[in-house]
Amino acid sequence: MTINKIKNDNELTVLLEGRLDTTTAPELETELRQNMEGIECLILDMEELVYLSSAGLRVILGAQKQMNKQGKLLVRHVNDTIMEVFEVTGFTDILTIEN
Amino acid sequence: MQAMISAVRDKKNWIRLVLSAVLFFAVALPFRQLLSLMPGITEIRPANVIPPVLGLIWGPAAAFGIAIGNLISDILSGSNAFVCMTGFIANFIYAYLPYKLWYSFLVDETDIHPALGSVKKILKYIYVILLDSLVVTGMLSMIFETAGFSGSGSSYALLFFNNFDFSVLLGVPVLIFLGRLHPDYYVPDTHRKKPGSYLFFDILLFFAAATGLLWFIISFAQGAPVDSHTAGELLVFVMLLSLPSLAKPFNFDRKAQRQNAREVRTTIKTKVVIGFLMLSVIFIAFVGVMAYNSRTEADALTHWSYVYRTVGLAINIIFAVAIVFLWYVERNIVAPLERLAENVREFAAQPADSGQIPTPMLTKINTGDEITLLADSCNTMMQDITAYMHDLRAVTAEKERIGAELSVATQIQASMLPCIFPAFPGRPEFDIYATMTPAKEVGGDFYDFFLVDDDHLALVIADVSGKGVPAALFMVIAKTLLKNCAQTGLSPKVILEKVNNQLCENNEAQMFVTVWLGILTISEGCLICANAGHEYPAVRHGSGGYALLKDKHGFVLAGMEDARYREYELKLDPGDCLYVYTDGVAEATDAAGTLFGTERMLESLNRHKEASPQELLPQVKKDIDAFVGEAPQFDDITMLCLMFGKSEEIK
Numbered sequence: 142m143t144i145n146k147i148k149n150d151n152e153l154t155v156l157l158e159g160r161l162d163t164t165t166a167p168e169l170e171t172e173l174r175q176n177m178e179g180i181e182c183l184i185l186d187m188e189e190l191v192y193l194s195s196a197g198l199r200v201i202l203g204a205q206k207q208m209n210k211q212g213k214l215l216v217r218h219v220n221d222t223i224m225e226v227f228e229v230t231g232f233t234d235i236l237t238i239e240n
Numbered sequence: 241m242q243a244m245i246s247a248v249r250d251k252k253n254w255i256r257l258v259l260s261a262v263l264f265f266a267v268a269l270p271f272r273q274l275l276s277l278m279p280g281i282t283e284i285r286p287a288n289v290i291p292p293v294l295g296l297i298w299g300p301a302a303a304f305g306i307a308i309g310n311l312i313s314d315i316l317s318g319s320n321a322f323v324c325m326t327g328f329i330a331n332f333i334y335a336y337l338p339y340k341l342w343y344s345f346l347v348d349e350t351d352i353h354p355a356l357g358s359v360k361k362i363l364k365y366i367y368v369i370l371l372d373s374l375v376v377t378g379m380l381s382m383i384f385e386t387a388g389f390s391g392s393g394s395s396y397a398l399l400f401f402n403n404f405d406f407s408v409l410l411g412v413p414v415l416i417f418l419g420r421l422h423p424d425y426y427v428p429d430t431h432r433k434k435p436g437s438y439l440f441f442d443i444l445l446f447f448a449a450a451t452g453l454l455w456f457i458i459s460f461a462q463g464a465p466v467d468s469h470t471a472g473e474l475l476v477f478v479m480l481l482s483l484p485s486l487a488k489p490f491n492f493d494r495k496a497q498r499q500n501a502r503e504v505r506t507t508i509k510t511k512v513v514i515g516f517l518m519l520s521v522i523f524i525a526f527v528g529v530m531a532y533n534s535r536t537e538a539d540a541l542t543h544w545s546y547v548y549r550t551v552g553l554a555i556n557i558i559f560a561v562a563i564v565f566l567w568y569v570e571r572n573i574v575a576p577l578e579r580l581a582e583n584v585r586e587f588a589a590q591p592a593d594s595g596q597i598p599t600p601m602l603t604k605i606n607t608g609d610e611i612t613l614l615a616d617s618c619n620t621m622m623q624d625i626t627a628y629m630h631d632l633r634a635v636t637a638e639k640e641r642i643g644a645e646l647s648v649a650t651q652i653q654a655s656m657l658p659c660i661f662p663a664f665p666g667r668p669e670f671d672i673y674a675t676m677t678p679a680k681e682v683g684g685d686f687y688d689f690f691l692v693d694d695d696h697l698a699l700v701i702a703d704v705s706g707k708g709v710p711a712a713l714f715m716v717i718a719k720t721l722l723k724n725c726a727q728t729g730l731s732p733k734v735i736l737e738k739v740n741n742q743l744c745e746n747n748e749a750q751m752f753v754t755v756w757l758g759i760l761t762i763s764e765g766c767l768i769c770a771n772a773g774h775e776y777p778a779v780r781h782g783s784g785g786y787a788l789l790k791d792k793h794g795f796v797l798a799g800m801e802d803a804r805y806r807e808y809e810l811k812l813d814p815g816d817c818l819y820v821y822t823d824g825v826a827e828a829t830d831a832a833g834t835l836f837g838t839e840r841m842l843e844s845l846n847r848h849k850e851a852s853p854q855e856l857l858p859q860v861k862k863d864i865d866a867f868v869g870e871a872p873q874f875d876d877i878t879m880l881c882l883m884f885g886k887s888e889e890i891k
Contacts, residue, residue, distance in 0.1 A: 162874065163707050194875070195684075195705035195754070195823065202799055203750045230754055230773035231795035 143189075144172050151212075152182040158189035161197035170200045177204075181212035188218035193226050205235060215239055246429075253301040256426070260294045260305025260335075261312070268313050288403045289410040292369055295335030296342055296354040297418065299426035303336035326383045326475065333482060334376040340488055341368045343428055344438065347492040352427060355419020356412055357510035359567045365415065366408055371449050373404040375482050378452025381459070382478065385471035396459040400452070401552075409555050413517050416510065427497075430490040441488040448481035509574045513566055520558045527554040576605045580615050587622050597629045646709075650678070653712055656719065657686060661854060669762050670697065673853035674880040675861065677824075683876035684711025684753075685822045686719050690727070695762050698726045701774065701880050702755040703822040705796075714751040718743060718797065722755065732757045732770035733807040736797065740772070740805075743798035752796040756820050760812070765884055767810040767818070772797045775826065776838070778819040778845060779810065786819060786845040788838060814885025817853070819845060824875035828864045831871040836864055853881035 142165035143158040153176055161169060177183070183204060187193075201216075208214035216238045219227065227233045247253055267287040294302035310331040314324045342354055346364055356362045381396040451474070531550035532543075583601035590598035600622035605615040654676075663672055674687045684704030692698050700722055704711040721742050725735045736757060743753070756774035760767045769777070773796035776788040794805035812818070821841070828836040844863040848856050857879050864877065 166706075192827075194827070195703060195752075196707070198796070199705040199750060199752060202752060202796075206750070229775060229793060231793045231799075232773070234795050235800055 142168060144169060146172070146176060148176070151180055152184070153177075153180045154184040154186060156186045156189070160192040160194075161190060161200075162192060162194040163196040166194070166196040166200050169197070170203070173200070173204055173207075177207060177211075180208075182215065183208050183212070184215045184217055186217045187220065187223055190220070190223055193223050195230075198226070198230060198232065201232070201236070213237065247300070252424070253299075253426075256298040256301040257305040257308070260298060260302040261309035262305075263294070264290050264306045264309035265313055268309070288406045289414065291331060291335035292338040292372060292407050293411050293414055293418075295337075295339045296415070297423055297425055299339050299428065300336060301426065303332050303339065306335045307332035320387070323383060323387050326379070329479065330376055330379045330383065333379070333486070334372060336486060337372045337375065337482070338368045340486060340490075341371065343430075344488050344491045347490075347497075349492055349497040352492070352497055353419065353425045354415055355510075356415045357419060357507055357513065359509075359513075359563060359570050362412055362513070362563065362566070365412065369404060369407045369411065371445060373400060373407060374449035374452040374456075375445065375478065377403045378448070378455050379475060379478055379482075381452075381455060382471045382475035386469075386475060396456060400456050405552065405556070409559060413521075416514060416517065419510070420514075427494065428490050429494050431493055431495070438488055438491065441485050444481045445485045448478045451478050451481070507574070508577060509570060512569050512574065516562050516566060520555075520562055523558055524551060524554055527551055572607055573611065576603075576607055576611050576615070579603055580605065580611070580618060584618055584622070597626060597633070600626050649709070649712065653678075653683075653715070656716065658689060663689065664691070667762075669885070670760070671853055671883040672697075672699075672881070673857055674701075674878070675857050676876060676878040677861070677873070678876045679707065679824070679873045683707060684715050685824065685876035685878035686715050687820075687878055687880045688719060688723060689880070689882075690723065692727055692729055692759065696729075697760045697762055698723075699758040699760065699818075699820070699880065699882060700726075700755065701820040701822065701878065702753050702797075703774065703824075703876070703878070704753045705751055707875070710749060710751065714749075714753065714798075718753045718755070722757065726757070726759070731807060732759055732768050733805045736770050736772050736794065736805040737803070740797045740799075740803050741801060744801045747798050752798040754796050758810075758818070758820075760882075760884075765812040765814070765816075767812055768807055769810060770794065770805050770807040772803075772805060773799075775821055775823060778821075778842060780817040780819075780845075780849060782813065782815065785849055786817070786842055788842070812884040816884050817849075817856075818882045818884075819856075820880050822876060822878040824873075824877035825860070825864065825879060827875060828868050828877065829871055829874060830868050836867050840867065853883050856881055 142160055143156075145156040145158070147154040147156070155169075155172070157169070159165070173183075185201065185204070205214050214237065216236050217240070219238055219240060224238075227236065227238065264287070267290055291303075291306045294306060298305075307328045311324055311328045314327050319327070342364070343352075345368075348361075351357070354361070354365070356365055377396075377400040381399060384396075455474075528547065528551045531547040580603045583603045586601055587598050590596060600619065602619045602622070603615045605612045657676060658674070661673055664670070672689055674689070676683070676685055676687065678685070684707055686700075686702050686704075688698070688700040690698055700719075702715070702718060702722075704715045704718065718739070721739045722735065725739050730738070736755065739755075752773075754773040754775075756769065756771050756777060758767050758769040769791065771777075771791050772794045774793075776790055778786045779789050780786045789810070791808055792806045795803045797803075810818075825841055826836060826838050830836075840863070841860070844860050845856070847863075848859045851859060860879060861877065
C-alpha cells in the first residue's frame, strides 16, 4: 500500500496504490486524520487501487462523514473491481464518484 | 601403604625412573668432563636443575632414578663407597624434597600442578628450592669435606649459589614451558587425615637448612669451618634432621582436589610470565656478549670466570625485578581481569532455556583504569540483561493471558452461532446448513437463522468491517439487535432501518456491518429479502444451476443514520436452493494474488448442485482451499445454504 498526497491550498488529493485492507487501512486512517485540518475538498484517487476490503470501506465512510461537516469528498478514477465493491455495499449512494 | 604398592606396580613409574636416571646421567656426564677441563670454574653445573624439576613432575620415581643415575656416574668416575652411598642419599633427597614440600605446603587445590603460571607459584617454587638447596648442598659440602676433597673454602658457598641459582633460573622457565605442554604430572594419591601445617617436620628441616646456611657463611668467610671428622658427624646430624621431612604428610585430599580442579588453560598470568622470561633471556644474552667482548685479561680462565660472574649477577638482578614486576602486573591487571572473567563466565554459563533468571555477579574493581571501566560496563550489562529478562517474563505472561482470553472469546463467539445440525429436525419443509471459518482468533462474520413463528423462518448473513476483537464485539451487538427486531414480526426492510438507526447511536468507532436478511413464509415458499450492502445471493431454481441474484442494494448498516432499504420477494419452489456467503469466499486469494471470485464460486456450486446443504458447503470450502493453496486466509469464510421443500431423508 502506497499513499501519496498532493496538497493545494484547501484541496487535498490522496493517491491510493495497492491493497486497502485490514492491515493497511489504519495507515490511511492515520494519514487522513493528520491532514484533514482545514481541507474543504478531499479527493481520493483510486486509479492504482487493486483491492478494497470492508476495513478500507470503514475508513472511506469515516472520511465521508468528516467531509460532510467541512466540505466535500470526491472519489476519482474508480476501476471496475472497486466499483463493484461500492455497488454491492451500497456506497454508491453516499459517495460522489467521478470518473 | 596401598598407594605405595600400586605406585610400584604402575609401569609408568618405572618408565619415569629409568628416564630420570638416563637424563641425569646423560646431562651430568658431559659437565663432569667440562669440570675436569676447567678446574677453576667447577661452579658451572646447569645439570643441577634436573633433580628438583624431575622430582616435582614425576615424584618419587624420578627421585630414585636420579639417585641411581648419580650412583652410576659416581661409580664410573671411580669414587669410593662412602661418596657413592652418601651421594645417592643426598641426590635422592635433592629430588624428593621439592616434591614433598610442593604438595604439603600452601596447596592450591584448584590448580595443583607445579606449572609456574603465577607469581605466587614462582615464589613457592623459590622457597622450596631454597630449603632444598640449603639442606642438600650443605650435605654435599660435608660429604666432600669428609672425603677430603676440600679445596678453597669459598667453593662450598659457590656450590650452594650454583645449585640454588640454576635450579631457580633454569627451573622456572623449564617448568613454565613444561606446564604449557601439559605433561603427565605425578600427583600423590593421598587422604588428608587432619588439616594442619605439620610444623614439627618444618622445624626439623629449618634446623637442617640453618646448619647448611651457617656452614656456607663460615666457609665463605674463612674456609671449611670444621675438620673432616666433625664434618662427617655433622653430615649424619643434618641427614637425621631432614629424613623425617621425607615422611611429611601431604596437606590435601586427592579426591576433593580432583573435584576442585579447574580446567587447565593458558592464563594471562602465564602469558605475561612467559613474555617477561623471553625478554630476560634476550637481556641476559646481551649482558653475556658484552661481558665476553670486554676482554681485559689475557687468562682465558679468569676471563670466563668474569663473564660468568657478570651474567650471574645480571640474572639475579633481572630475576628479582621480574618477580616484582610480575607481582605488580598480576595484582593490578591479571587478578582483577580473572575475577571479572570468572563472574561473567558464571553469569553466561547459566542455560538460557532453564527458565531461571541468572543473578548478576557484580565485580568490584578499584584500579581506576580501563579494567574498572570494563568491570563497571559488565556489571551494568548483566544488571540490564537481568532486568530485561524480568520484563520479558512479565510481558510473555501477559501475552499468554491475552491469548488464553482470546481463545475463550473465540469459543463464546462460535457458540453464539447456531451450530447444531440438523437445526430443525421437526421441520421437513426445509433443510438448512451454515459454516464459518474465522481468519483470526475472533472474526466479524456471522450467520443466524431462527423461527419467528411457526410459519416464518428468518435467515441472516452478515460481515462486520475489520477483524479481530473490535469486529467481534460489534458483531455481537448487530446479531442481538437483528434477532430481537426480527422476532417482533416486522418486515426485512423495517428491521434493517430500525437496526441501522440503533447501531448508528454511539458508533464512535465508525464500524459498519453488511447484512443480507431474508424471511421465509414456509407455507407459501415466499422469501422476502433486504440487502444492506451485502454480497449478491446465489439461487438455484428447479433443475437449473446456481446463479447470482443481482438484488437491489441498500447502504451498509450503521453507516448513515436514517438510511432507506428496499425489499424484494423471491418465490421458492420445492427443491430450490439459496446460497448466501460473505466476501471471504469471493475474495479468497491464492499465492499469486488472484481472487477466487464469484465465477469460480458458481462453478464450484454447480459442480455439486444436486448436493444437500450439509454436503454442499464442505465441498465449496474444499474447492476454496484447493484454490488458495499455501497462501494465508485473509478473511473469515462464512456460508449459509437453504434448501426449500422436503429434505432427502423425508422423501
